[in-house]
């Protein structure tokens with residue numbers, strides 16, 4: 493069969509459409525829209541594998557319109573205000589199931605956050621997209637580990653309510669890749685580095701070694717995610733001739749980042765690329781509050 497050669501005027505459109513179809517950023521947006529958690533995790537991991545083996549590449553300059561209803565998520569869990577989520581004792585299986593569910597929800601959001609960085613921000617170097625696809629694939633792995641463990645407690649993702657704080661910061665920083673790097677990986681994910689050791693200790697104390705071992709895998713990978721956040725935050729600061737410390741303080745203030753509170757995991761934060769001045773500033777926050785003198789002193 494003889495095909496007609498495309499007219500000159502149709503060429504750019506055809507190549508644009510082909511580009512769009514093959515672009516890993518388009519595929520990241522499709523995975524972000526996926527509502528079924530199992531399909532989302534499978535698509536995310538397959539996407540990173542395709543980028544690694546060269547069958548998909550990123551087009552940094554491709555502008556993608558934002559569809560309504562991001563991120564794709566299942567009908568359950570019900571999303572509620574953080575203050576409505578009670579704390580339960582780690583000593584009961586139900587309490588541990590609630591904790592595992594909360595961690596799974598964080599990982600589900602983290603998949604979405606990493607995919608969002610890939611599709612949304614144009615004009616970054618190819619490594620930026622590859623880094624965030626790697627993060628997305630690792631978050632998908634964390635989610636699947638936690639959901640498998642939750643199943644051993646006879647629960648599924650969606651059984652308990654959850655809050656939406658992580659996606660909220662994603663929304664606030666949708667127009668600014670520098671703020672996204674400052675406030676999502678370097679602030680929210682970095683808080684996860686601090687939170688991990690005490691949670692792990694409580695699980696171990698309760699005799700749940702299997703869940704504690706999952707926390708070890710997550711902490712190891714999360715150090716890498718924060719390192720990636722630091723890498724791209726500093727890159728953008730360099731590009732713009734900005735001082736990273738003053739810029740972080742300005743952005744944290746402008747976007748109402750949560751106030752940092754100790755105890756901090758200094759070792760993990762150092763491995764994740766925070767510099768000595770940043771660690772020293774945190775050490776100041778970590779210092780115990782001075783004891784107020786008793787009234788009759």
Ligand SMILES: [Fe+2]
Pocket residue numbers: 599602630631634710714
């Ligand atoms: Fe994670």
Ligand SMILES: [Fe+2]
Pocket residue numbers: 602627631681713714717
């Ligand atoms: Fe992460």
